[in-house]
Amino acid sequence: MNLVAVYCVFFMGSCSPIHFRSAAAGITLLCVGLSYASSFGLAQYLGGKMAGIHGVLPFLLIGIGVDDMFVISSAIDQTNPRHSTVERMRKGMMHAGSSITITTFTNAMAFFFGCTSSLDALASFCFFSGLGVLMLYFTSITIFTAFMVWDIKRQVNKKGDCCGGCFCKEDSILCCKGSCLTPRQKAYPFQGNQDDELPTEGEYINGTQKFLHQKLSKATTSTWGTIIILLIWILYLGVSIYGCMNLEIDFKTTYFISETSAIRTYVDKSDEYFKAGDIISFYVENNELEISSEENQNKLVDFMDKLESCDRCSQNWIKEKSLSSWFSGFQAFAKSLNKVRPKRNNGMNPCYKAWDDKKEVVVADKFYKCLNTYLDTQGQQDKSKIKFNEEETKITAFKMEARSVYVKSAAKEGVQLLSDINRITNTYGLGETYSFSQRYLDYETYVVFEQEAILNVALALGAVFFILIIFTANLTVTLLVLLQVALVDVFLFSLLYFWGVTLNSVTIVNITVAIGLSVDYSAHIGHAFLTIDPPTTHIDGSPTSKREQRIFKARGAIG
């Protein structure tokens, strides 16, 4: 944050007390802060919910906001300094304003389309950032622009910026002896006389511009430059496509836990040494269901069989003999006591003749009496797994547990496991049966993930296209800018692969952000290209074709 502040202070203006812009840089950050706070408040008010990923929002807003305000301040700098302040603002905002409007609306559209995602965290993040971008737009065209008016007046009156002005003069050593000032900045009304000739547009505004204007433009518009760059891009695209193909989708909730924590160590070690699956619980709930009936007992046995053998699964998800159910314990108990006659002197055996050998079920009449005995003696550990109604005459819910095999990839195997187990519980389960395990949290994300991710990226690109075509009214430029955005996404996916990051809901949020930001970078250039008049006079060493000259200027100077 401080770094950004220092950077803004040094590069927004120039190194002279008059052209220094520490106050404007401060206002920039203030605007970012204000729009962060206001969008946050508004989003919360409208029912937006926070998740861990929202922590990165301030950085996103700094990225976009500082960009916008740099555009405004440099556009104003490039107007004729001898015009009145009103005229300069008008001219400057004419260029900067439309550029910012385009990028803001493309960004906002891309984000708001992201809100339709069924991944809640992504939708909410997009909502927050969409509002944030709009708020940035409002603050930069109101507060920041208003401040710029004041700043220009200050410059014209030759008053120093609040800090830089107090202790050094325009040509002192502290200000590089004024060497970094451009002819335009040295001219009247800042210095010199009113009658001096105004430097032409060809005089560069500052160092960065000089570099971009002369070196880079010349390099990229020459024949060889063009060929080399096209070649590099095609090669890199090939590498990227390879990376994209191999990108894995994976996520574990434990990623959110610090790598040094005990939990993380435990989970990692247990994955490494024991490859233990986790425990899946099956819950059966139904107030109407009478479990003691012969039919339902058979159903339950059948359900347990199907689970253990993992009926028609793509892979056997349940570890062998890992299903632990109170019902099997109870059956065995009833069977063993079936023939034990109650002793005359010593109480009774409620399970006597409670087992029907032929039908292999517990006799319905004696079901609950025998079950109570079981739960009081051998089956005490099962007590917590059964829920009786208030009168304790009927089972209303119960649960069973099984251990799953080790699932390596939540996105591939996890999703299959989830769909297989869900199919079994839906087909064979009694009453309302559902299952849960810790890692279901991971699996469930990926059920809709792939399709959602693609849809989301496509929607965002669609939004970009839509807005650009409206604002630029030029199909070629729109398509070219869109191509850049798509390329950045492809490159980014492959970077993930080469950097060992997996694709998951956190990364997909950033992909949406990537679309927004890369539009920023490309659209400003594309828009500048469209609005620039090809110069009539020749700049030394500049290329001759009309297109190339426009590029030259779009990237280098006026915008």
Next chain:
Amino acid sequence: MGPSVFHGAFSAFLAIVVLAPSTSYIFQNFFKMWFGIIIYGVANGFIFLPVLLSLCGPLNNV
């Protein structure tokens, strides 16, 4: 237009550099992705797009 976009990109870059040493997964992930976004975004906007525009950009003003 170039310098302002460039400065904007560079300041965004500075904003995320501080995330690099973080051990939190979200911030790590965020740093890597933004690193890519800024580098690729600027490279495409400043080098590739102008090349394409100079080859087939429109000539009429809007």
